[in-house]
Amino acid sequence: MYTKRSLLKGSLLLLLLMSSVLLSRSVESLPICPSGAVNCQVSLSDLFDRAVMLSHYIHSLSSEMFNEFDERYAQGRGFITKAINSCHTSSLSTPEDKEQAQQIHHEDLLNLVLRVLRSWNEPLYHLVTEVRSMQEAPDTILLKAMEIEEQNKRLLEGMEKIVGQVHPGDRENEVYSAWSGLPSLQMADEDTRLFAFYNLLHCLRRDSHKIDNYLKLLKCRLIHDSNC
Amino acid sequence: MKENVTSATAFLLLLFLHTHLLNGQSAPGKPKIEKCRSPEKETFTCWWKPGSDGGIPTNYTLFYRKEGESLTHECPDYKTGGPNSCYFNKRHTSIWMVYIIWVNATNQMGRSMSEPRYVDVTYIVEPDPPLNLTLEVKQPEDEKPYLWLKWSPPALVDVRSGWLTLQYELRLKPEKAAEWETHFAGQQTQFKIFSLYLGQKYLVEIRCKPDHGSWSQWSPESSILIPSDIKTKDTTVWIFVAVLSSVVCLIIVWTMALKGYSMITCLLPPVPGPKIKGFDTHLLEKGKSEELLSALGCQGFPPTSDCEDLLVEFLEVDDSEDQQLMPNHEKDHPSQSMKPTHLDPDSDSGRGSCDSPSLLSEKCEEPRVPPPTFTIPEISEKADDPGTKINHNWDPQSINLEGKIPYFNAIASKSSTWPIPQQSSNHTLRSSYHNIADICKVALGTMNVPAVSLKKEENHVLNYSTTIDAVGEKTTDKQNELEHFHSKADQDKTWLLPNEKMPFMSPRPMDYVEIHKVNKDGALSLLPKQKESNANTEQASTPDISKEYAKVSRVMDNNILVLMQDPKAQATVTFEESAKETPQPLQHNQAEKNLSYCTSPPGDCRLQTGGLDYLDPTCFMHSFK
Numbered sequence: 001m002y003t004k005r006s007l008l009k010g011s012l013l014l015l016l017l018m019s020s021v022l023l024s025r026s027v028e029s030l031p032i033c034p035s036g037a038v039n040c041q042v043s044l045s046d047l048f049d050r051a052v053m054l055s056h057y058i059h060s061l062s063s064e065m066f067n068e069f070d071e072r073y074a075q076g077r078g079f080i081t082k083a084i085n086s087c088h089t090s091s092l093s094t095p096e097d098k099e100q101a102q103q104i105h106h107e108d109l110l111n112l113v114l115r116v117l118r119s120w121n122e123p124l125y126h127l128v129t130e131v132r133s134m135q136e137a138p139d140t141i142l143l144k145a146m147e148i149e150e151q152n153k154r155l156l157e158g159m160e161k162i163v164g165q166v167h168p169g170d171r172e173n174e175v176y177s178a179w180s181g182l183p184s185l186q187m188a189d190e191d192t193r194l195f196a197f198y199n200l201l202h203c204l205r206r207d208s209h210k211i212d213n214y215l216k217l218l219k220c221r222l223i224h225d226s227n228c
Numbered sequence: 229m230k231e232n233v234t235s236a237t238a239f240l241l242l243l244f245l246h247t248h249l250l251n252g253q254s255a256p257g258k259p260k261i262e263k264c265r266s267p268e269k270e271t272f273t274c275w276w277k278p279g280s281d282g283g284i285p286t287n288y289t290l291f292y293r294k295e296g297e298s299l300t301h302e303c304p305d306y307k308t309g310g311p312n313s314c315y316f317n318k319r320h321t322s323i324w325m326v327y328i329i330w331v332n333a334t335n336q337m338g339r340s341m342s343e344p345r346y347v348d349v350t351y352i353v354e355p356d357p358p359l360n361l362t363l364e365v366k367q368p369e370d371e372k373p374y375l376w377l378k379w380s381p382p383a384l385v386d387v388r389s390g391w392l393t394l395q396y397e398l399r400l401k402p403e404k405a406a407e408w409e410t411h412f413a414g415q416q417t418q419f420k421i422f423s424l425y426l427g428q429k430y431l432v433e434i435r436c437k438p439d440h441g442s443w444s445q446w447s448p449e450s451s452i453l454i455p456s457d458i459k460t461k462d463t464t465v466w467i468f469v470a471v472l473s474s475v476v477c478l479i480i481v482w483t484m485a486l487k488g489y490s491m492i493t494c495l496l497p498p499v500p501g502p503k504i505k506g507f508d509t510h511l512l513e514k515g516k517s518e519e520l521l522s523a524l525g526c527q528g529f530p531p532t533s534d535c536e537d538l539l540v541e542f543l544e545v546d547d548s549e550d551q552q553l554m555p556n557h558e559k560d561h562p563s564q565s566m567k568p569t570h571l572d573p574d575s576d577s578g579r580g581s582c583d584s585p586s587l588l589s590e591k592c593e594e595p596r597v598p599p600p601t602f603t604i605p606e607i608s609e610k611a612d613d614p615g616t617k618i619n620h621n622w623d624p625q626s627i628n629l630e631g632k633i634p635y636f637n638a639i640a641s642k643s644s645t646w647p648i649p650q651q652s653s654n655h656t657l658r659s660s661y662h663n664i665a666d667i668c669k670v671a672l673g674t675m676n677v678p679a680v681s682l683k684k685e686e687n688h689v690l691n692y693s694t695t696i697d698a699v700g701e702k703t704t705d706k707q708n709e710l711e712h713f714h715s716k717a718d719q720d721k722t723w724l725l726p727n728e729k730m731p732f733m734s735p736r737p738m739d740y741v742e743i744h745k746v747n748k749d750g751a752l753s754l755l756p757k758q759k760e761s762n763a764n765t766e767q768a769s770t771p772d773i774s775k776e777y778a779k780v781s782r783v784m785d786n787n788i789l790v791l792m793q794d795p796k797a798q799a800t801v802t803f804e805e806s807a808k809e810t811p812q813p814l815q816h817n818q819a820e821k822n823l824s825y826c827t828s829p830p831g832d833c834r835l836q837t838g839g840l841d842y843l844d845p846t847c848f849m850h851s852f853k
Contacts, residue, residue, distance in 0.1 A: 059440060080346050084326060085296040096322045098270055098391050206324055209350055209440060213323075213391070216439075220390030228390045 047162045048219040054155040055212040058148055062205040065144040069201050072138065077191065079198040087203035088179045089119050094210055101217055107167050113214050114163060116207055117156045118176035124149040127200055130185045134197075148204070155211075166222070254282035255338025259312075259331040261345040268384040269323060269353045269392055269438070272316050273309040276331045276342060286335040290314040295326040323349050353441030356382035358396060358417075358434050363452040366420075375400075375421040375452065379434055382444070393439040403429040403451070427456030 074080075092115055095101040101109070128145045184196035220228040257279020266272035278288060290303035303314035314329075327349070331342040358379040367373035377398060385392050395415055399408040402425055413419045413434075424430070430453075433446040484491060 056439065063440065081344075084328075090296070094324070096324060097318070098323075098386070098389070099318070101391075102389065206348070206350065210324055212440070216390040216393060218390075220388070224390075226389055228388055228393075 041165075042161070044162065044165050045223045047158060047165065048215070048223050051155060051158045051162060052212070052215050052219055054151055054158065055208065055215050058151050058155065059205070059208040059212045061144045061148050061151075062201070062208045065141055065148070066201040066205045068138070068141055069198060073194050074198050077194070079195050082195060083199045083202050086199050087206065088123070088181065089116055089177045089203065089207055091177050092116060092119070095214075101214065102221075106218055106222060109214055109218060110159070110163050110166060113211055114156070114159050115176050116211055117152060117159060118174060119179065120152055120204070120207065121156070121176075123179045123181065123200060123204075124152055126179075126182050126185060127197075127204075130197070148208075253284045253335075253337050254280070256280065256282050256286040256333035256335045256340050258340045259288060259333045259342040261329060261331055261342055264329070264345070264347045264352050266321070266349050266353045267355050267382070268386060269349060269441075270318050270384075270386070271321050272347070272349050272352060273313055274316075274329055274345075274347070275309065275313045278312060278333060279340065281333075282335050282337050284335045284337060286333050288312065289332045289334065290329060291332065292327050292329040294322065295328075321349055325349075351440075353392070353438050355385050355392070355394065355436055355438055355441070355444045357444045357447035358382060358436050359447075361432065361434055361447055361450045363430075363432055363450055365452065365454055372422060373424070373454075375424055375430065375454070377419040377421065377432060377434075379417055379447075381417065381436065385436075385438070392441075394436045395439070396434060396436045397443070398432060398434040399446075400430050400432040403431055408433075424454050426454050429453045 070079075092112065094112055094116070095104055095109075104112075124145070128142070128149055131142045131145050181196055181200060184192060185200070187193045187196065220226055259276045259278045261274055261276045264272055264274040274290065276288065276290070278286065290306075291300050292303070293300050301320075304317065304320050305315040306313065308315035325348065327347040328344050329347055330344040333340045333342075358381055361377065361379040364376045364378070365373060366376045379396070381387050381394050385394060387394055393415065396413040396417070397410065398413055398419060399410040400421065401408045411419065411421070429451055432450045432452070433448075435444045435446050437443045
């Protein structure tokens with residue numbers, strides 16, 4: 001009799017323990033937070049999906065903007081020959097091929113993404129300002145520039161959230177590459193100014209593609225366990 | 229001197245040139261790098277197009293320089309990519325870096341260099357077409373069949389790590405169609421096609437595109453034949469449905485054939501003809517005219533009578549002798565040769581002061597109040613023998629409601645009828661008012677015809693009908709009944725308490741008839757109105773009471789009938805109750821005490837005639853209430 005009771009209690013306790021363990025595991029996939037919730041946590045999967053979506057979008061816009069500018073203003077000027085190794089973010093040591101990207105640790109890669117994104121805050125702001133004042137400024141380029149600036153901020157926020165989830169507490173100082181191309185954008189000489197724009201858009205296209213690629217790698221690695 | 233030197237030099241050069249041209253050798257032409265392509269963003273290949281080779285073997289070398297580096301490298305692999313190509317393997321490929329590539333063409337005569345080409349591997353990605361495209365026709369149960377396509381990404385592309393994200397697009401067409409049907413499949417590696425033509429051979433191709441690159445080439449064609457024997461199930465279902473519907477139709481047709489008529493009558497009921505309640509159509513078949521006519525409400529048997537005018541529109545007051553009424557009554561009763569079992573053995577039955585307005589004045593002086601005799605048959609156009617018309621089956625004992633109800637209704641709904649004057653023959657019985665007594669008689673005659681037309685006074689009529697037998701004491705009953713009945717039955721008509729005088733029938737429709745006399749047979753002799761000046765005026769005991777018909781203006785004191793002033797008849801006759809016992813029981817016999825009856829005037833009643841010939845029903849009715 002006594003042993004039966006103890007057995008029953010033990011089984012109940014075990015059951016409670018198991019259920020608690022199982023319940024704790026299921027916390028991972030929480031739904032999207034309603035607005036105003038304090039302790040809400042969006043799942044990492046959703047954060048990455050959103051980030052990848054934004055980075056893909058930003059690169060598409062950058063690529064279109066560059067092609068448009070190139071067709072309109074840069075034909076026959078040989079800008080491409082001069083726009084070599086002129087991006088301000090080249091000082092950031094980013095992986096240059098797939099193997100390097102796969103070897104780098106995901107935390108480092110996330111930090112790198114953050115740095116690149118932060119490096120582009122100021123140039124994008126000035127790009128919008130200067131494109132507006134450009135002679136015969138095409139609306140499409142201006143609109144794209146504005147959209148890229150907006151989405152870049154959102155992507156930065158999302159990335160900071162991801163970093164906060166992936167390795168919270170390891171918050172580095174805000175390192176980024178400074179951009180010093182503003183005077184060139186404001187040059188009176190049309191050729192110089194146009195090259196400055198061309199260079200800026202060229203670098204933007206590249207860096208946005210880098211970010212997009214890194215995030216997709218990270219997503220497949222972290223969320224889908226390298227089995228996309 | 230100088231001129232000579234110059235010309236000599238030119239001549240030599242031209243000679244040299246000619247020599248060269250004659251030999252066909254020259255420096256190579258400028259090559260051109262045509263295309264650089266990376267299939268997976270890990271390696272890339274560049275192809276160049278040589279210029280003119282100058283007729284002598286030319287050597288092409290490719291050199292490149294990376295962005296941020298100053299070293300110049302030569303192509304690592306000239307073979308893998310085919311002729312005039314340079315293949316850069318993974319080790320030599322860097323992404324997000326601009327390659328500056330050029331080709332040198334060298335031969336014995338010289339060399340030439342192509343334009344440098346700036347290549348960033350990031351933007352030259354063009355994968356191979358997808359592989360392993362499989363087609364299958366799937367046919368799930370209860371669903372439409374579809375074509376299921378499956379494929380796999382190209383071999384070199386690394387999709388699993390996310391280095392490249394591929395999107396697919398497929399196109400298909402029936403073999404002989406002219407245009408392709410294109411579908412975008414996204415990132416999935418399978419697809420379902422639902423809109424298919426059966427029995428056709430379909431051709432399918434597929435291609436892919438990286439997230440920021442160029443579309444691949446279309447894969448080689450795959451073909452599949454869609455079988456045409458799909459959907460046999462549907463055919464079976466349709467056959468079953470057709471058989472079932474045909475069976476149902478046959479059943480319906482058979483049912484219609486068997487019971488067509490009854491069904492038609494059920495669906496389209498025949499329009500009912502006018503029906504007289506209580507009137508048995510079989511009577512027509514049987515030919516019993518008496519019963520028929522009694523059912524119709526006609527007393528006697530003149531074939532020409534239509535017995536329809538039973539309701540009086542107004543009552544006329546006439547001061548003819550009440551004795552005229554009596555013969556009428558007597559006549560009435562024996563005239564019912566059909567039913568010898570007459571209602572009242574008492575000759576006085578049915579008589580009363582309420583018989584007719586024309587009699588009121590006369591009845592006033594007569595203490596005797598013959599109860600009104602409702603000789604409905606009289607009302608009909610039976611001038612000859614009204615009595616015979618009376619075919620009520622007045623069986624006081626038999627109280628059969630059912631049969632009589634319609635009869636009663638018939639009476640009530642009829643227009644005014646007249647008691648037929650016995651002597652005034654050839655009257656068309658289109659009198660405008662009728663005898664309340666007659667009505668009551670009819671009511672009684674039909675015995676417990678509980679005044680269905682009254683609808684609500686059934687009980688009362690019943691009561692009255694039973695009491696109507698007692699002629700002597702219950703004349704007032706009858707009168708009350710009559711009045712009651714009249715008032716309720718037809719409010720459009722004007723009523724007047726029947727006095728003891730029998731109304732006279734006028735020969736014309738809607739005219740008053742003055743009762744001349746009532747013979748012993750109970751027949752009522754009526755005189756036409758125009759004759760009244762001649763006849764029966766002397767019978768009026770009240771000189772001041774003319775034979776003119778008066779109209780009741782109002783009833784007061786429950787017993788007094790106030791008639792309207794007749795323009796002809798100057799005298800007004802007030803019909804009062806002489807407080808005889810006969811009126812009393814009559815009144816008391818009524819179930820409704822609010823009935824203010826002009827009870828049978830024994831004699832000292834005076835008829836007050838108004839000027840009008842018609843009784844205003846409204847004031848009359850109010851008195852009853």
